[in-house]
Amino acid sequence: MKQILIVGNWKSNKTSLEANAWLQGFKNYDLRFTNKEIVICPPFTLLPILKSYLLNLPAGEAGHKSAVRLGAQDISPFDEGAYTGEINGKQIKEFADYVIIGHSERRKHFGETNEIVDQKIAQAIKNQLTPIVCISEIEQIKDLRLKINDSQIIIAYEPLFAIGSGTADTPENAEAIAKEIKTILDAPVIYGGSVTSKNVKSFTQTPHIDGVLVGGASLDAHEFTNIVEEA
Numbered sequence: 001m002k003q004i005l006i007v008g009n010w011k012s013n014k015t016s017l018e019a020n021a022w023l024q025g026f027k028n029y030d031l032r033f034t035n036k037e038i039v040i041c042p043p044f045t046l047l048p049i050l051k052s053y054l055l056n057l058p059a060g061e062a063g064h065k066s067a068v069r070l071g072a073q074d075i076s077p078f079d080e081g082a083y084t085g086e087i088n089g090k091q092i093k094e095f096a097d098y099v100i101i102g103h104s105e106r107r108k109h110f111g112e113t114n115e116i117v118d119q120k121i122a123q124a125i126k127n128q129l130t131p132i133v134c135i136s137e138i139e140q141i142k143d144l145r146l147k148i149n150d151s152q153i154i155i156a157y158e159p160l161f162a163i164g165s166g167t168a169d170t171p172e173n174a175e176a177i178a179k180e181i182k183t184i185l186d187a188p189v190i191y192g193g194s195v196t197s198k199n200v201k202s203f204t205q206t207p208h209i210d211g212v213l214v215g216g217a218s219l220d221a222h223e224f225t226n227i228v229e230e231a
């Protein structure tokens with residue numbers, strides 16, 4: 001059975017109270033009994049709360065056996081030092097194992113270029129974080145000067161029209177792009193853009209899509225639980 005990765009990207013949403021309410025509503029999964037791995041990417045401020053929640057789960061579900069992992073939504077392109085406002089890889093690694101890099105919202109609103117994305121990928125690898133590198137077109141992969149092992153990264157294909165629009169790409173098109181990405185890189189490919197519990201299976205059942213990156217629908221614990229179950 002193929003391994004399916006389900007990543008929830010909370011973007012710039014939720015206070016600590018709201019995160020606690022979400023955790024009460026979300027069903028935990030034990031990795032021993034599922035082929036699904038779940039990564040929650042909250043804002044930086046909530047990583048400690050989610051990490052302590054996962055550590056304090058009852059024995060048998062806690063720690064490495066939980067199917068739930070944590071990820072950050074961004075990483076400093078620099079090491080620790082005089083970079084006001086930045087959170088570096090060493091700091092993220094205290095709480096998380098993954099980091100989303102080059103999301104189209106960062107490219108659009110924060111001027112993130114392929115050069116910065118390259119630097120961030122290097123920082124993630126250096127700090128043993130798995131980068132989830134977002135691209136909206138296949139050319140963006142060709143532009144990235146990846147100097148790393150393919151096995152160290154995950155590619156998230158997210159077409160711009162599908163992000164937050166309620167109109168997902170067709171599974172046929174996403175599958176074709178995932179297949180093409182895999183001719184360039186031997187890395188897992190996930191699809192993102194208006195994924196819900198209703199359409200998730202149409203993506204995860206294709207041969208080349210290894211999971212999904214979920215934005216809006218991950219904010220609701222019940223809907224996210226449904227997505228995990230349907231995937």
Ligand code: PGA
Binds near residue numbers: 166192194195
């Ligand atoms: P969406 O966002 O699921 O709300 O479309 C996906 C993403 O931007 O990662």
